[in-house]
Amino acid sequence: MTYKEIAKKYLETNGITIGDTIKVKKEDISYEGILLDRSEDSEDGYLVLKLDSGYNIGVAIENTEAELIEKGDKPKIGYEGGEIEKDPNKMDISIISTGGTVSSIIDYKTGAVHPAFTAEDLLRANPELLDYANYNVEALYNILSENMKPKYWVEAAESIADDISEGSDGIVIAHGTDTLHYTSAALSFMLETPVPIIITGAQRSSDRPSTDAHVNLIDSVIAAKSDLAEVSVCMHGSLDDNYTYLHKGTKVRKMHTSRRDTFRSINFEPIAKIENESIEINPHYNYTKRNEKELKVNTAIEEKVGFIKSFPGISEEFIEYHIDKGYKGLVIEGTGLGHVPDNLIKSLSRANDENIPVVMTSQCLYGRVNMNVYSTGREIIDAGVISGRDMTPETAYVKLSWVLGQSEDKKEVEKLMNTNIAGEFNEKSSIKYFLN
Incomplete structure (x- = not known):
């Protein structure tokens, strides 16, 4: 007998349905809460209650007494309501949803998280946002981030530009x-902006009691109202809900699979901290101020760029494959100071001869590429490989894609890769970034 069958028979006997407030007792322990539905592939024989604390617990049906406290409606996914009126005394902020956990819910058929909220649902799920601004909400996509593509960066940049142009x-x-962090880098290269562009997300979906979406969204709106007119990422700065950091769009990376403070500035410091509804911009950061620049959009991009991680035993076939398949550029995530095994040198030289720019980055993330230290590195330089300096591999990949959209000439590509366009690299390294 499945969970659904066991639960239905048990609950019908007690006149209980999903959404009711019930009290369950098991030996000397009792719990009171709202009865929730469960995913269809969940383990049989359990009831799930949402407690007043906001947390959910599971209670085995066996040897459990259940008492109906109050009838309730089955929880619905989505939000209803009329048009939200605008306050002329508040700033106008655009919320653009692309999907992901921040705009996701639990699918009770599978138990999986999937993007389901529309942008307006996102606003209604976090009604406190209405205290801070007026909103124009738009669902650009409804995808999980692993399905993001370079062409979506282009469409997002164009949508953002339209909203800015409209006020x-x-x-x-x-x-x-x-x-x-790929998208934040792409938007940093594609847009010069007179207003803040804040990208945010969540490690836990909006319908979970431990969600980080709520704080991240509110602090993102606070940042969007500020004078920091750049592309930045707003995410938790600690495991608690006490503050968030703003990270520069080209110097940020996801560093943990599940922690709420997963995003860190790499070879950089957070550019601002938001705490108690107040934003404090890093005094050492020379930022672009609101309306200091006019809106400029350049979304030309080359999608056929390869991204290769070096590893012990890597074959030159990895390089040769991308050359033979017509890739326009390659980013190598090398070891240490920017190394690959010497058996790849000949293939890298071939790429250079065929006008395919290759950019070297480091798997170490912190520090900078320096191919002048060891003999293999100097051979890599002689093969025409371009240094990625202290860019993260992901930012270097996005930048090369954007640069190749500007020019196919290898000398011009090398010049642009060595030009600091959106604060993507530092001229000098500092140990403080690693220690902090």
């Missing part, structure tokens, strides 16, 4: 966390 005072983008 938006700031932009908040709800995005899945897994590839959020």
